[in-house]
Amino acid sequence: MTGDAPLLQVQGLSKHFPVRGGFFRRITGWLKAVDEVSFEVRRGETFGLVGESGCGKSTLGRAILRLHEPTAGRVILDGTDITALDRGRLTAARRHMQIIFQDPYASLSPRRTVLQTLLEPMEIHRIGTPRSRREKVLELLDIVGMGPQVLHRYPHEFSGGQRQRIGIARALTLDPKFIVADEAVSALDVSVQSQVLNLIGRLQRELGISFLFISHDLAVVQHISHQVGVMYLGRLVEIAPAADLYRDPMHPYTRALLSAIPVPDPKRRRKRILLQGEVPSPLDPPSGCPFRTRCPEAMPICTERRPLLKQIHDGEAPHRVACHLY
Amino acid sequence: MTRPLLSVRDLVVEFSTERGLVRAIDGVSFDLLPGETLGLVGESGCGKTVTALAVLGLVPSPPGRIVSGSIRLEGRELTTLSEAEYRHIRGREISMIFQEPMTALNPVLSIATQMTDVLMRHQGMSRRQARDRAVEMLALVGIPSPEKRIDDYPHQMSGGMRQRVMIAMALSCNPKLLLADEPTTALDVTTQAQVLDEMVRLQERFGTSVVLVTHDLGVVAETCHRAVVMYAGRVVEEAPVECLFDQPRHPYTEGLLRSIPRIREEKLPELPTIPGSVPDLLHLPPGCPFADRCPRADDLCHRREPKLELRCDIAVACHHPNRYAGCPE
Numbered sequence: 252m253t254g255d256a257p258l259l260q261v262q263g264l265s266k267h268f269p270v271r272g273g274f275f276r277r278i279t280g281w282l283k284a285v286d287e288v289s290f291e292v293r294r295g296e297t298f299g300l301v302g303e304s305g306c307g308k309s310t311l312g313r314a315i316l317r318l319h320e321p322t323a324g325r326v327i328l329d330g331t332d333i334t335a336l337d338r339g340r341l342t343a344a345r346r347h348m349q350i351i352f353q354d355p356y357a358s359l360s361p362r363r364t365v366l367q368t369l370l371e372p373m374e375i376h377r378i379g380t381p382r383s384r385r386e387k388v389l390e391l392l393d394i395v396g397m398g399p400q401v402l403h404r405y406p407h408e409f410s411g412g413q414r415q416r417i418g419i420a421r422a423l424t425l426d427p428k429f430i431v432a433d434e435a436v437s438a439l440d441v442s443v444q445s446q447v448l449n450l451i452g453r454l455q456r457e458l459g460i461s462f463l464f465i466s467h468d469l470a471v472v473q474h475i476s477h478q479v480g481v482m483y484l485g486r487l488v489e490i491a492p493a494a495d496l497y498r499d500p501m502h503p504y505t506r507a508l509l510s511a512i513p514v515p516d517p518k519r520r521r522k523r524i525l526l527q528g529e530v531p532s533p534l535d536p537p538s539g540c541p542f543r544t545r546c547p548e549a550m551p552i553c554t555e556r557r558p559l560l561k562q563i564h565d566g567e568a569p570h571r572v573a574c575h576l577y
Numbered sequence: 578m579t580r581p582l583l584s585v586r587d588l589v590v591e592f593s594t595e596r597g598l599v600r601a602i603d604g605v606s607f608d609l610l611p612g613e614t615l616g617l618v619g620e621s622g623c624g625k626t627v628t629a630l631a632v633l634g635l636v637p638s639p640p641g642r643i644v645s646g647s648i649r650l651e652g653r654e655l656t657t658l659s660e661a662e663y664r665h666i667r668g669r670e671i672s673m674i675f676q677e678p679m680t681a682l683n684p685v686l687s688i689a690t691q692m693t694d695v696l697m698r699h700q701g702m703s704r705r706q707a708r709d710r711a712v713e714m715l716a717l718v719g720i721p722s723p724e725k726r727i728d729d730y731p732h733q734m735s736g737g738m739r740q741r742v743m744i745a746m747a748l749s750c751n752p753k754l755l756l757a758d759e760p761t762t763a764l765d766v767t768t769q770a771q772v773l774d775e776m777v778r779l780q781e782r783f784g785t786s787v788v789l790v791t792h793d794l795g796v797v798a799e800t801c802h803r804a805v806v807m808y809a810g811r812v813v814e815e816a817p818v819e820c821l822f823d824q825p826r827h828p829y830t831e832g833l834l835r836s837i838p839r840i841r842e843e844k845l846p847e848l849p850t851i852p853g854s855v856p857d858l859l860h861l862p863p864g865c866p867f868a869d870r871c872p873r874a875d876d877l878c879h880r881r882e883p884k885l886e887l888r889c890d891i892a893v894a895c896h897h898p899n900r901y902a903g904c905p906e
Contacts, residue, residue, distance in 0.1 A: 303765035410854050411621075440620035440792065442851035445836040449847050467765065470838040474848060497840055511770035513795030515837050517818045525774065526767050528721075529735050 256330070257291035258461045259315070259429055264288045264324035266307075266314040270534060282533050284310040286485040287324070289560075292429070292478075297455060297462040299476030299493065301469055301508070305530060307485040308465045312431040315463065316348055317341060329428060346376050349422035351415075353434035358418060359406040365392075365417055366402040372424045391420040395450060412443035419450065423458075431463045436471060448475060469512055473497050478568070481505045484533055484541040487560065491570040501563065501572040504542050540575065548576060580652075581608035582786045583632065583754055588646035590627050590636055599858045601627045601641070602810040606885065609754070614780060614787040616797035616818070619807035620833075622855055625790045628807070629756050631656075632788070633673055634663040650754065669699040672747035676759040678739035682731040688715075689727045692746055699750045714745040718775050737768035741775065748779055755780070758790040773800055794837055798822055806830050809856055809866035816891040826891060826898040829867050865896065873897045 266285040269278040284307045292298040302308045313319040315326050317333060326333040328348060336344055352358045359368055369388040373379055379387065389399055395416040406414055415435065422430055432451065436444045452475060454460055466472050472479055472493075479496045481489040481504065489502040500506045507524040526545045531537055537544050543553040552575050561577055564570045588605045591598055602624040609615050617625040630636050632648055634655060648655045650670065658666070667673075675681045683691055692714070693707035702710065708727070715723035718741040731739055740760060747755055760776070761769040777800055780787055789801060797804050797818060804821050806814040806829065814827040825831040832851040853870040856862065865883055868874040877896050885894040891901060 303767065412854055440855075441794075441833060441836050441838075442620060443854060445838065445848040445850040446852075448838070449850060452847065468838065469766075470840050473840055474838050474844065494844070498842075507767060509840070511766040512840065513769070513773070513793060513799045515794040515798045515822060515834065515839060517798045517822050523770050523774075525771060529737060529768070 255294060258294045258329055259292040259463075260325075260327040261291070261315060262289050262325045262327070264311070264314055264326060265322045266310050266319050267322045280534055283485050283536070284533065285314055285321075288482075288485075288487050289324075290478075290480055290487060290490055292461050292463060294461060295455065295459040296477040297464050297475050299472035299479040300463060300465045300482060301467065301472050301479065302482035303467060303508075303530065305533065306482045307533075308482050309433055311482070312350070312433050312463055312465050316345075316350060316431060318350070343376075346372075346378075346425040347427050348429045348431070349425070349427040350431040350433060351418050351422050351435045353437050359414060359421075361406055364403050364405055368406075368417065369421055369424055372421065376425060378425065387424065388420075391423055394423065394454070395420045410443075411439055412447060415439060415447050416450065419447075419454070423454070426458075427460060429461045429463070431465065433465045434467070435464070437466065437468065444471070451475060469497075469508060481508070484530065484536055486541060486573065488542065488574070489570075489572045490560065491572075492568040495564070495568075495570050499570075501570065501577065502542075502574050503546050503548050503576070507547075540573075550575060579610050582611045582613075582651060583609040583788070584647075584649040585628070585632065586647045586649075588628065588631060588648065589644040590624075590631055591642055591644050593640045593642075594859075597859055600644075600810060601858065602631070602807075605646070605807070605810070605812055607805050607812065607815060609786050609788060611753075611786055612784045613803065614777075614789060614801045616801035616804035617788060617790045617807060618792065618794060618797055618804055620792060620855060622809075622858070623807040624810040625807050626758055627810075629673075629758050629788060629790050632754075633667060633671060633756060634658065634660075668695055668752075669750050670752055671754045671756065672750065672752040674740070674743045674747050674755070674757040674760045676762050678736070678743045679731060681743060682739060684731055687728050687730055688734075688742055692727070692742075692749060695746060696749055710749060711745070714749045715742070717779060718742075718745045719771065720745075735768075737764055737772060740764060740772055744772070744776060744779065748783060748785065751783060752785060755785050755787045756790070757787060759792070760789070761796065762791070762793070769796075776800070794822075794834060795839075806833070809861065810858060811866065811894065812885055812892070813867065813895070814891070814893045815885075816893075820891055820901070824899065824901055826893040826901055827867075827895050828871050828873050828897075828899075831899065832870075865894075 265287055268282040268284055270280040270282055272279040288311060300308045310319060314321045321334055370384055373384045397416055436447050464475050476493045479493050480487045483504050489505050500509055507526050510524045528545050531544055539555050540553040540558050543549040558573045558575050560571045560573045562569045562571050563577055586606050588602055590602045591600050605628055617628060619625050631643055643656055692711035693704055696702045696707035696710055712723045712727055715727060720726050720741055761772050801818050803817050805812050808829050814830045825834055835849040836851060851870055856866055864879040864881055868878040883894045883896045885892050
């Protein structure tokens with residue numbers, strides 16, 4: 252795929268939330284949930300975004316879809332600058348980009364049957380005839396491994412795994428090019444989680460959809476992703492092809508994250524890199540490198556200058572890291 | 578043979594629901610030895626939390642009810658205790674940690690008040706003594722400047738800090754038994770690693786016996802001595818963790834271990850899965866509850882439910898278990 256333009260380009264994207272306080276609820280500060288983030292998602296690939304709670308990964312996913320209006324930066328999907336679209340055009344462009352949430356129960360209407368839920372996006376976007384829409388619904392159910400007998404059932408009649416399949420089917424109704432999956436398998440039990448992960452992998456291969464797969468689970472992300480980005484306090488600190496990141500993690504935070512995962516093998520109790528303290532408040536991030544307060548390798552320069560993403564390996568898929576060690 | 582600290586036998590708990598009577602656990606038995614950490618593992622709805630609640634005497638009643646079976650703590654039967662007698666044991670002899678500390682901590686009382694109350698009630702300490710002990714416990718679980726943080730309210734602390742406070746509180750009365758229900762599930766991995774380390778360290782230091790309820794087999798491998806695997810309200814396998822992870826005998830344990838996403842050197846094209854989903858407890862098929870999802874199921878499995886059979890320290894409820902290489906059969 253060399254030479255092909257990436258499907259999604261995120262350039263210097265920021266999302267700052269005003270913090271209000273005081274007598275007149277004036278703006279007293281800014282919470283930089285996402286701060287100057289840039290990356291690309293290639294066609295038919297999955298970009299895995301990992302980080303701990305509060306790092307800004309979900310806000311980033313939503314800012315890309317303009318579910319949160321970005322503060323700065325650009326998002327270009329297949330040549331179209333999403334951030335420059337007016338409301339009407341944005342609605343039209345939405346059919347190309349969809350989102351799957353962690354808890355499908357919260358995002359599926361309890362009063363709509365599966366059929367109504369899956370027809371709705373096509374009705375809103377006026378796609379097809381009533382007959383062709385219904386055929387599409389049956390086709391989608393088949394893709395996610397469900398039969399026509401579920402058409403007239405309601406969300407509460409399904410298990411968590413089945414509901415997530417319905418959520419995925421709904422995201423597919425408009426043949427999107429790009430899907431944000433936000434902790435899409437995190438609420439599922441392991442035996443069901445692997446079924447849904449395999450389904451997402453298959454959709455990707457067979458339908459050529461690009462995914463932004465947001466998760467706190469590094470093992471899940473490794474399995475599903477081509478590229479992986481690690482986020483900390485609103486910034487990407489490392490981006491690499493999945494194989495490189497897990498074989499040769501470079502940022503001290505990535506290393507600590509990887510070493511903290513409990514390994515299901517009692518004979519291999521690994522030496523953990525235990526981080527000191529906790530994630531600092533994003534309202535008052537440390538000067539210089541945001542990770543320096545917990546970093547086992549922090550140096551004087553880390554307080555003074557914020558490290559920028561630097562390319563370490565050349566080649567088709569570069570390994571980039573934001574750390575003064577390199 | 579060491580006498581078990583906790584002994585659960587043939588425990589049956591039912592809940593009445595709108596859809597009918599559900600048998601949440603059906604014939605659960607296990608022993609916990611002094612100083613041991615036992616993992617209760619399984620997927621949602623397998624009955625692991627209900628088992629822990631039953632030991633604590635906290636099965637909500639109604640709708641829940643312990644139908645039969647016995648729970649003994651150092652030989653003393655707990656299922657027949659009155660609520661007043663149970664309250665005397667909880668906090669002093671049995672302590673607990675829950676998944677979300679915010680639901681267990683009182684938001685309008687400072688940490689100091691909550692911790693000293695427990696110590697004054699159960700240990701008969703004076704306020705001064707209780708405060709000193711509480712500060713000492715907070716220091717032990719790794720809370721920086723505990724003499725200051727003790728006057729914080731729960732909302733002033735992060736999730737990891739709150740869970741440490743829960744551990745400090747649970748261990749402050751030096752209980753014989755600690756029940757921890759998904760204690761690190763709501764935490765981030767780096768915080769989980771810190772909290773698990775503290776828990777293991779304190780457990781070794783105080784010699785507390787721990788029942789750890791979790792869905793995470795990685796956590797079990799890193800913290801437990803033995804594990805009980807539950808499915809559809811039953812124990813399907815019980816083994817020392819080394820054996821369980823090395824040579825799972827029940828096809829469900831084997832499937833579960835295989836389907837955990839783990840960091841691998843070579844990426845697999847597809848993750849191994851267990852087909853189907855957990856059966857509805859209201860409409861359990863006859864025979865083995867796992868039979869519908871089991872690659873090995875035959876006629877016998879669909880007809881007769883296998884009993885939990887013990888051999889060489891490993892118990893398994895399966896008509897066709899994997900052979901255990903470490904044990905001549």
